[in-house]
Amino acid sequence: MLDANKIEFFEKVETPFYFYDMDLLRRTVWTVSQLSAKYGIEAHYAVKANVERRILEYISSMGLGADCVSGNEVRFASVCGFAPEKIVFAGVGKSDREIADALKLGIYSFNCESLQEIYVIDAMAERLGKRARISVRINPDIDAHTHVYITTGTYENKFGISAHEFDELISLVGRCRNIDFTGLHFHIGSQITDVENVFSLECERVNAIVSYFESRGLKVDDVNLGGGLGVDYEDPDGNPVADFDKWFGIVAEKIDRRPGRRIHLEPGRSIVAQCASLISRVLFVKVGETKNFLVLDAGMNDLMRPALYGAYHKIENLSARLRPNLPQSQIYDVVGPVCESSDVWGAGRLLPLSVRGDLMAVRSAGAYGQVMASRYNLRDFAPAVYSDDMHGARLRTEYFER
Ligand SMILES: *Cc1c(COP(=O)(O)O)cnc(C)c1O
Numbered sequence: 178m179l180d181a182n183k184i185e186f187f188e189k190v191e192t193p194f195y196f197y198d199m200d201l202l203r204r205t206v207w208t209v210s211q212l213s214a215k216y217g218i219e220a221h222y223a224v225k226a227n228v229e230r231r232i233l234e235y236i237s238s239m240g241l242g243a244d245c246v247s248g249n250e251v252r253f254a255s256v257c258g259f260a261p262e263k264i265v266f267a268g269v270g271k272s273d274r275e276i277a278d279a280l281k282l283g284i285y286s287f288n289c290e291s292l293q294e295i296y297v298i299d300a301m302a303e304r305l306g307k308r309a310r311i312s313v314r315i316n317p318d319i320d321a322h323t324h325v326y327i328t329t330g331t332y333e334n335k336f337g338i339s340a341h342e343f344d345e346l347i348s349l350v351g352r353c354r355n356i357d358f359t360g361l362h363f364h365i366g367s368q369i370t371d372v373e374n375v376f377s378l379e380c381e382r383v384n385a386i387v388s389y390f391e392s393r394g395l396k397v398d399d400v401n402l403g404g405g406l407g408v409d410y411e412d413p414d415g416n417p418v419a420d421f422d423k424w425f426g427i428v429a430e431k432i433d434r435r436p437g438r439r440i441h442l443e444p445g446r447s448i449v450a451q452c453a454s455l456i457s458r459v460l461f462v463k464v465g466e467t468k469n470f471l472v473l474d475a476g477m478n479d480l481m482r483p484a485l486y487g488a489y490h491k492i493e494n495l496s497a498r499l500r501p502n503l504p505q506s507q508i509y510d511v512v513g514p515v516c517e518s519s520d521v522w523g524a525g526r527l528l529p530l531s532v533r534g535d536l537m538a539v540r541s542a543g544a545y546g547q548v549m550a551s552r553y554n555l556r557d558f559a560p561a562v563y564s565d566d567m568h569g570a571r572l573r574t575e576y577f578e579r
Pocket residue numbers: 223225226244246267364366367368403404405406443444445446447
């Protein structure tokens with residue numbers, strides 16, 4: 178909740194900035210670590226969703242592992258306290274240097290996405306005198322019923338290997354002398370809201386694929402189901418913590434388990450999305466021919482999701498809350514300052530009467546927000562501001578001196 182205390186604090190900070198509610202982050206991560214223990218499922222935070230150092234350090238301190246998709250993410254996760262044996266490394270295009278660095282660090286596993294990648298890792302491990310643990314990402318051909326750009330598990334997508342390569346995979350793993358095959362990896366998409374149906378179907382497919390490999394002599398000790406749990410972008414205050422219990426519960430109930438098998442999940446968005454808002458101010462109220470515009474000082478370079486995927490984010494006028502009883506009675510197109518027609522926060526939004534200088538919040542901005550920021554139009558990066566610094570001596574002066 179962005180309450181009156183926080184709004185009073187925001188008044189003192191130069192906009193735009195990302196505001197992180199660390200109490201909500203702690204509540205969310207605590208929920209995940211409790212469920213991990215309850216169900217015996219290992220959680221790896223998908224680092225690409227948010228790489229702010231304080232956030233990574235907190236998540237690592239709570240015992241979660243890290244799921245990385247680039248060499249720099251692997252290195253930074255390690256710097257932020259994730260032990261190498263809790264780091265997994267996925268991605269369709271790992272460079273030779275990224276593979277070599279991860280081998281030297283001794284990560285838990287490479288999640289390989291093609292047969293050729295397995296050859297290359299085997300050869301590099303031999304050259305470096307290392308052994309590589311690998312899991313193989315399988316494309317289970319499941320439609321996650323989410324946006325096409327964040328669907329990753331159908332045969333239309335570039336990720337993972339498909340059924341026609343399974344037998345070749347088995348013989349390849351038999352021939353490679355510097356790799357230890359540990360299991361299978363899946364990740365079918367993101368912002369999945371039909372949790373019951375989609376994840377149940379995923380579990381069924383995974384069980385069938387795992388038993389196919391085991392019946393042909395390949396031991397599948399690690400079963401990694403990836404991430405994808407959706408969050409409530411419409412009502413972030415009503416549902417601040419995603420339904421991890423449902424997700425973990427379905428997986429625990431449906432996945433075939435035998436002694437020695439380890440189950441892994443990789444939540445990204447669901448851990449960090451709700452803990453941040455992008456705070457900005459209304460620069461101008463523009464009365465157009467057919468509509469009225471609110472021009473904010475935050476733009477698509479700060480948070481790309483609306484321009485990139487047409488994603489919905491709730492927008493609130495925080496200053497209007499402090500004016501008595503203003504109804505949500507105006508319709509605005511809320512836009513950013515960047516010179517692109519796609520720089521729109523929301524078209525036709527119902528908001529209270531808004532004026533120049535009002536503080537605005539774009540909610541649920543913690544995942545795939547700050548990590549995708551650019552300096553397009555040579556704009557400054559919006560910095561991170563943490564709720565833990567709101568009071569007293571820990572207030573960092575650089576927030577005020579940008
Ligand atoms: C992006 C990604 C995730 C995290 O997905 P969310 O939808 O953010 O939970 C997990 N695993 C892999 C391999 C990914 O690429």
